[in-house]
Amino acid sequence: xxxxxxxxxxxxxxxxxxxxxxxxxxxxxxxxxxxxxxxxxxxxxxxxxxxxxxxxxxxxxxxxxxxxxxxxxxxxxxxxxxxxxxxxxxxxxxxxxxxxxxxxxxxxxxxxxxxxxxxxxxxxxxxxxxxxxxxxxxxxxxxxxxxxxxxxxxxxxxxxxxxxxxxxxxxxxxxxxxxxxxxxxxxxxxxxxxxxxxxxxxxxxxxxxxxxxxxxxxxxxxxxxxxxxxxxxxxxxxxxxxxxxxxxxxxxxxxxxxxxxxxxxxxxxxxxxxxxxxxxxxxxxxxxxxxxxxxxxxxxxxxxxxxxxxxxxxxxxxxxxxxxxxxxxxxxxxxxxxxxxxxxxxxxxxxxxxxxxxxxxxxxxxxxxxxxxxxxxxxxxxxxxxxxxxxxxxxxxxxxxxxxxxxxxxxxxxxxxxxxxxxxxxxxxxxxxx
Amino acid sequence: xxxxxxxxxxxxxxxxxxxxxxxxxxxxxxxxxxxxxxxxxxxxxxxxxxxxxxxxxxxxxxxxxxxxxxxxxxxxxxxxxxxxxxxxxxxxxxxxxxxxxxxxxxxxxxxxxxxxxxxxxxxxxxxxxxxxxxxxxxxxxxxxxxxxxxxxxxxxxxxxxxxxxxxxxxxxxxxxxxxxxxxxxxxxxxxxxxxxxxxxxxxxxxxxxxxxxxxxxxxxxxxxxxxxxxxxxxxxxxxxxxxxxxxxxxxxxxxxxxxxxxxxxxxxxxxxxxxxxxxxxxxxxxxxxxxxxxxxxxxxxxxxxxxxxxxxxxxxxxxxxxxxxxxxxxxxxxxxxxxxxxxxxxxxxxxxxxxxxxxxxxxxxxxxxxxxxxxxxxxxxxxxxxxxxxxxxxxxxxxxxxxxxxxxxxxxxxxxxxxxxxxxxxxxxxxxxx
Numbered sequence: 001x002x003x004x005x006x007x008x009x010x011x012x013x014x015x016x017x018x019x020x021x022x023x024x025x026x027x028x029x030x031x032x033x034x035x036x037x038x039x040x041x042x043x044x045x046x047x048x049x050x051x052x053x054x055x056x057x058x059x060x061x062x063x064x065x066x067x068x069x070x071x072x073x074x075x076x077x078x079x080x081x082x083x084x085x086x087x088x089x090x091x092x093x094x095x096x097x098x099x100x101x102x103x104x105x106x107x108x109x110x111x112x113x114x115x116x117x118x119x120x121x122x123x124x125x126x127x128x129x130x131x132x133x134x135x136x137x138x139x140x141x142x143x144x145x146x147x148x149x150x151x152x153x154x155x156x157x158x159x160x161x162x163x164x165x166x167x168x169x170x171x172x173x174x175x176x177x178x179x180x181x182x183x184x185x186x187x188x189x190x191x192x193x194x195x196x197x198x199x200x201x202x203x204x205x206x207x208x209x210x211x212x213x214x215x216x217x218x219x220x221x222x223x224x225x226x227x228x229x230x231x232x233x234x235x236x237x238x239x240x241x242x243x244x245x246x247x248x249x250x251x252x253x254x255x256x257x258x259x260x261x262x263x264x265x266x267x268x269x270x271x272x273x274x275x276x277x278x279x280x281x282x283x284x285x286x287x288x289x290x291x292x293x294x295x296x297x298x299x300x301x302x303x304x305x306x307x308x309x310x311x312x313x314x315x316x317x318x319x320x321x322x323x324x325x326x327x328x329x330x331x332x333x334x335x336x337x338x339x340x341x342x343x344x345x346x347x348x349x350x351x352x353x354x355x356x357x358x359x360x361x362x363x364x365x366x367x368x369x370x371x372x373x374x375x376x377x378x379x380x381x382x383x384x385x386x387x388x389x390x391x392x393x394x395x396x397x398x399x400x401x402x403x404x405x406x407x408x409x410x411x412x413x414x415x416x417x418x419x420x421x422x423x424x425x426x427x428x429x430x431x432x433x434x
Numbered sequence: 435x436x437x438x439x440x441x442x443x444x445x446x447x448x449x450x451x452x453x454x455x456x457x458x459x460x461x462x463x464x465x466x467x468x469x470x471x472x473x474x475x476x477x478x479x480x481x482x483x484x485x486x487x488x489x490x491x492x493x494x495x496x497x498x499x500x501x502x503x504x505x506x507x508x509x510x511x512x513x514x515x516x517x518x519x520x521x522x523x524x525x526x527x528x529x530x531x532x533x534x535x536x537x538x539x540x541x542x543x544x545x546x547x548x549x550x551x552x553x554x555x556x557x558x559x560x561x562x563x564x565x566x567x568x569x570x571x572x573x574x575x576x577x578x579x580x581x582x583x584x585x586x587x588x589x590x591x592x593x594x595x596x597x598x599x600x601x602x603x604x605x606x607x608x609x610x611x612x613x614x615x616x617x618x619x620x621x622x623x624x625x626x627x628x629x630x631x632x633x634x635x636x637x638x639x640x641x642x643x644x645x646x647x648x649x650x651x652x653x654x655x656x657x658x659x660x661x662x663x664x665x666x667x668x669x670x671x672x673x674x675x676x677x678x679x680x681x682x683x684x685x686x687x688x689x690x691x692x693x694x695x696x697x698x699x700x701x702x703x704x705x706x707x708x709x710x711x712x713x714x715x716x717x718x719x720x721x722x723x724x725x726x727x728x729x730x731x732x733x734x735x736x737x738x739x740x741x742x743x744x745x746x747x748x749x750x751x752x753x754x755x756x757x758x759x760x761x762x763x764x765x766x767x768x769x770x771x772x773x774x775x776x777x778x779x780x781x782x783x784x785x786x787x788x789x790x791x792x793x794x795x796x797x798x799x800x801x802x803x804x805x806x807x808x809x810x811x812x813x814x815x816x817x818x819x820x821x822x823x824x825x826x827x828x829x830x831x832x833x834x835x836x837x838x839x840x841x842x843x844x845x846x847x848x849x850x851x852x853x854x855x856x857x858x859x860x861x862x863x864x865x866x867x868x
Contacts, residue, residue, distance in 0.1 A: 020723075021723050025583070025723065029580070029581065031767050031768060032580055032648075032763065032766060032767055032771070033580075033768075134721075134723070134724035135727060136577070136579065136727075139570075139574070139578050140578070143570070143573060143745060144562070144742075144745050146463070146466055146467075146744070147740075147744035147748065148459070148741060214465060272706075272709060272730065275706060275709050287568075287741065289568070289738065289740060290731060290732070290738050290742075291735070292714075292730075292731060293568065293570075293730065294728075294730040294731065295574075295728070295730075296730070297724060297725065298726065303723050303724075304723065304725050308578075310580070310581035310723075311577060311580050314580045318761050322757070322761045323757070324752075324758035324761060329466065333466055334466065334467075337464075337466070
């Protein structure tokens, strides 16, 4: 029976998950592929010994032992971060090895170089686990939706941020408190910046956009705003407005230009994305032929992410056995068919907004604010005035009709300068139904 | 450039959809595959001429013109029904052609013969469009979730039934009236039996179970109950109980035996499946490594289903070009690895139930009913007594804790014989959260 040998670099959360999955599914994979998938070596800097059940797998501290091993077919990089991951991946490719990675930071920043090197050397790069954890979203986009012009991508792509927002919503707790608890429970890392500030979500959106639209893009080009400034009051007001606040990645395809942004968003309760709670992820595509499609599942976690990495291993193993390497282009479009596209500047975007103003409880304030909005052609859909929260100050919530972001910025600059406005206006974009 | 020639048998709703998709995505498919996918012939009994934009495609009344054409690589069967579809598919296979079909009735009944013939002849059988319309559920199950033991399948797999239940729920209309309207609007067929009686859903569940568990099964082995007896009153009572009634396909994998059933089900409002409305479908898998995964999208429709058929065309085209036919086993498991499994008889199933009784408004009736339930060890979770609906008769709703189906049947037989019970008890199963 054909045997495929896998070398694993990085025995952290996902690395352990992959080892567990390959062990528990060994017989099943034989029944499904007719091949044996063998974890032929694990390289990890900080691991002195492997758990008993993996004791037949050679362990090394040096990744190059695996990269240089001529018997190994596939190198799986699960150490994360840019370096030394990038060096290992490029070296593995140079050695003619197929590569699998879950490293969205690496791919969204250095993807161009990695995919070019792999194409030149004729090896595969698998990255199903880089977006949406165990959800088979990369395969769905590249193959299942191949006969679609993707018109939009929307998703909840970070489990930590969604977990925090869900608990803030369900328990009325402030951000900092939930974060601390999430860290204690292992749902958030010691440094949660990438997760809560939307950077991790932007990495993933960049990867999806590259494949959906056939365009090169890095996460640096994606306007990104996190959830750390969301207050329980905004969550409560969202509920009154029939919405839930979610950290969304949003991209719309306008043909010659494409939107790309990550920010907290008011999602109407009827929308499926409003029902995605806890550590779950969901990615929604609108395709010109398929219409709306949504994929839902655990966006992180050792074993679920291991499931996605293992699917890549099987996919590449099948290509090795069938001599069909390069059967599906790594980025869905052929390298020569990729076309750069303009990213719509945030200033040009239009949509409805939620503003929360903290104003002195004086006559005339609302009239002044309304006057400024009107000057910038921002039309008001509704106004809610809440009772006194602080001495002398009241909260006023304004929901607008669709307005241009540049006009909103200018209007809020002006409003923030008013003497009667005692704190910067909180601005949250509202999801427009397609 | 490599050209793949497709012959299409059946120019009905889905056939037209495929033709439209291949036309509108022609340039995109070149950019993604480096191949030209050409619709090289259409066979349709009842079509005298093709629309102008397809006028360069040869039209024939005789399917065998395509089946016998040595230039055609792939035959797409979209006529539906068992015959002559089966004969065409087997003849195409015998001619060494790859086959794609959206025909769930054919596959769930005659699949064993078709897949065996295809394996023997070394050709592919694509059937992405047979379940979940445009949703790439077959590929997700076969490839994305390859490293999973599937523990359960649950889904809303019939858009017509879900459309009817949604309107009954939102508008309080009775079944017959919504059905008539749905037929007028094109959401239901003239003969809606397959859709509303759950048979179409059972076809789809049989296909998914075959692949998920690696076992042969036909839809005849699936206990099936439709929605035609659901009354607005039950929908309203479901709402009071925090549920929505959905026609669900449910299968649980118990190792040596597997559940397989289709019936109206009370779905708690917090469950994602309760939020799937209108003509949408959603399929939920629980895998031992990935955990919960749900796929959502349009389960029917000309162009969305065309998207799924086109994805199969591309998949097979890639295998033709790469000489990798048979790269993924058609049914996910290798033919020799398929293992029959016992289907759990309905009588052995356990779960909570909703009973709606129509009883005379007399003292002692509830005590008698409770006594019978207790005799069969069915324990009551709650009782709701509604006001008089008919002269002298009241509705009593009983929600039970988990009970055995055989006990429930025996108890309801006894209750239905009571003189004070004036109409057969309505029984609806309640979805148990995993």
